[in-house]
Amino acid sequence: MLGNFSFCTPTKLYFGDESLNDLNRELPKYGKNVVLIYGGGSIKKNGIYDEVIQILSENGKNVAEISGVMPNPTVDKLYEGVEIARKHQADLLLAVGGGSVCDYAKAVSVSVNCEEDPWEKYYLRFEEPSCKTLPVGCVLTMVGTGSEMNAGAVITNPHTHQKIGHVFADEKIMPRFAILNPKYTLTLPHYQMVSGIYDIFNHICEQYFSGEDDNTSDYISEGLMRSVIHASRIANKDSQDYEARSNLMWAATWALNTLVSRGKSTDWMVHMIGQSVGAYTNATHGMTLAAVSLPYYRYIFPYGVQKFKKFAINVWDVNPEGKTDEQIAAEGLNAMEAWMKELGLVMNISDLGATEDMLEGIADGTIILPGGYKVLEHDEIVKILKESL
Template sequence: MLNFNYSVPTKVFFGKNKIDLLAENIKKYGSNVLLVYGGGSIKRNGIYDNLIEIFNENDINFWELGGVKPNPRISSVRKGIEICQEQGIDIILAVGGGSTIDCAKVIGAGFYYNGDPWEIVTDPSKIEDSLPIATILTLAATGSEMNAGAVITNLETKEKLGTGHPSMAPKFSILDPTYTFTVPQKHTAAGTADIMSHIFEVYFSKTKGAYVQNRMAEALLKTCINYGTKALQEPENYEARANLMWTASLAINGLLSDGKETEWSVHAMEHELSAFYDITHGTGLAILTPYWMEYSLNKKTVDKFVEYGVNVWGINSDNDKYEIAQTAIEKTREYFNLLGIPSNLSEVGIEAEKLKEMAKQATRRGKLGNFKPLTKQDVLNIYKKAL
């Protein structure tokens, strides 16, 4: 296990009716709030009306930035910063999934940056501070409610990049599983795949001796496998929604990754799909993952795939190593199919003519990953196999 420093400063309020704690926690930071949300689902499911009532009853002033899209745009970030600077915003409240939260985080950091906010996406070292961020989660997927990272898309340059700074970690997050009851099946499936991908990116590692992280990762993967389909079949199954929601937060708050050399190859490859074609992030991850696994399987990595197959999928450890590995990969693909996610990129509109350009973009900062380092040609090969 590698040396590490660990801190998760976000206070989490988990469970039914935890929104009752919103006003008192907002007022720790001020009374001027920027409310950031997405396509309007919070107005349809009643959360918006509840928020406005809370704001009015507690003398909280608020301004709105609605319409934040999946794969959040830098244009929305710019609008949010303008509102914050003109209205003297004290705290940003993001209500939604990872896209809304990521947008809010970069608005918060951009408030203190004297320049275009895209510059702090391409170069996180330019971030010095952020306005306080708070979140109310409505989609279990990215884990952004409990970490300091964000991913933003620039449609003009066809780039989707990650950025982050300790100050961007939410001060508090409200996680009420009932708020995910109305999430459509497509997004429940993609969210489950996103959670699993976050775990895969840190589970498949060359670091030795990280026994506790590996066992926790396997437990969280089995949680997704158990409850992902249940949430699809029974959208208002509180147990399923609660377990998925908490798994999403734990998957990418450092708990599984600190002390390990981590991967992040599939995410880098998928970011190009989203940047060029604006597809659902979790769907792209689910399609690419089994192909990445097949491409990464060799005599140096097979034992990790055996560990995965035996401990997560319950495959007989007496079987041939490569048989276990291949079976585990196929079970992964079958599970994503069971969630209703296709197996090929062409099924979501990806075209062969853009593959070379996307592979070049994915590796513009060098090889991807450590478990099986990927060159531009490697990435292109995986894209082609997945097409």
Template sequence: MNNFIFENSSKVYFGEGCVKEYLSNILSAYGDTVMLCYGGGSIKKNGIYDEVITVLKKENKAVVEFSGIPSNPTYSKVLEGVKLAKESNADLILAVGGGSVMDCCKAISLGAKYDGDIWSDFWARPGVIDFEPLPLGIIVTVSGTGSECNGGAVITNEELKIKTGKDYPQHNAKFVMLDSTYTYSVPEFQMVSGAFDTLSHIMEIYFSEPNESNVSDDISEALMKNVITNLRAAIKNPEDYTARSNLMWDATMAENRIIKLGKKTDFECHQMEHQLGAYTNCNHGAGLAVLHPVYYRHICKAGEKKFAQFAVNVWGISKDGKTDEELAKAGVEALADFIKEIGMPTTFKELGIDENINLKEIADSCGIVPGAYKKMTHEEILKIFEECK
């Protein structure tokens, strides 16, 4: 194992009924005004809004609502939220939703206590947070990103056409509530997309050095198998509590920093998808589903032993009579077959991306990460994009 420092300050309340059971007591630690943040309003249709509002009113909290957070949160929306948080003197931000709502609210919590330009000071480059952001609590209603238990926030600057994330420990939510029954009303495509995002996060960490035996890789293999098994079960029965609760915890485990310990991590595929999303606003998990097999065909030779291990330990492919190269390729194709099986798109066309989009411009805008098995160039990224059409 490589050296590491581990930190995670978020307190997690997991299980059916956790909001009703614990939220009242949690709120007593904060002031009178709660800024309730959510997305397009689905929580008002599925009963979650009423459940949360009932608790807030019971505790005599003044509620300031901030809605309409988009699926790819924008910097302009962040600034809108910062303005409201400051004007209302909010004591707590309560984010109710999926990764987009969580990420937007992390940025708002920072901006609410900062007078400078948070994009230039904390997203355009790594910054130093030497102050306490506005406290944040999270109630998860869409599982997948794992953003609930880390300080990461991915924001799109529409003017610059840059979608990027930064992870600061000070961004971590004070408390997180995970009730998988809150995810039952999520449409199947969104549920599958979120679960694939979870699988993608784990693969991005797994396919990186060190290659020697290490705890993080062993946990990652178990998590990947768990996602695959439970996603299949959830597709068959969307209200399978065991499957949905496992997928919810898989998402958290993928991004609560535990499996990153001692790992370089890759995340080049995420870099590519982020810029694709910045230009096209495509669904994040679906974009990753299109990109991953193509990207892995480009790099599996460079990480041959790990890809062979992936084939055997995750997909159960027999070693008999196969070279590492053959196993590595078989593992990538097993992933590609699984993507088709779960109904995710496999081409840009299926993703709804216009064939006239300037792929070179997008490729040239992608960041090049240091931890990948094979260092990408903008020319090779363009080739990957062309092969995805």
């Protein structure tokens, strides 16, 4: 491993089918005023809402609610949440839902006590908070983003067709605690389940496909990818398999809590392109990643052929005998494609609502990052998008 790095994970995790009980350990640490944040109402149908409300009541909390947080939280929804949290004089933001709800809670956290426009400050200028932030806790109901144990928050501006993530530098933005009960994920529709699975996998890929050194982080990534592939196949056949869903939940957390990025550069261009697609289509995040991944990786693998060869052999068990490095690398991507189709992922952005006349705008909205094997030009992004149609 090369270079110097720090690693800090201040989030306390409670994992298992009885983990919601541990909310009783955390709530006494915070003041009386809690803002409960959730999405479209599924937690009311499956009973999680009632369980959480009961625990909040037993702990004497005064509760306000922000409901209706959408899968791609908008800047207008952020403004609404900030006003609710301010009016309630919130002491704790409790997010109950998937990664979007957790992301949204962190965005509210850094904005409540900030007099500046949070979109301008955090998502256009990428500044860090200069005001007091609110603590966030998460009760996770869908896995994929790893938002329960990182400092990232993605917000969409539908007025400007921009979907931007800000990974805050200060670990205090990370959730103070997270409740991970795999049973809460069992009611997800198949589409959402496999979308989350691919989100997990691609988070690992984004940190894996970079660098040339012999890096322990890459060996951890390979193990996580193999675990995700194995568990995904079981869950795809039986969505109620608790063990498979628990392994996916645990892998999702470690895929994006910065562990596998330590000591190396990272790519993130699939996310940059996919998020721009999402800004135009409002498509499910994991599916936008699935739709652009293979065209992107097939475009850049000649620039990082040794890592793609390693990926093929160590993750997909490709037999290298009698093959060139390029043939081995290509066979690994073919194996990845077969697995993606097996899960039922969306493989083309046209199936998500993207059209050819959007491609220039999507490319314009793609943030170009320098960490991967090839720093893309605008025309190259357009070419990748055309291959993704």
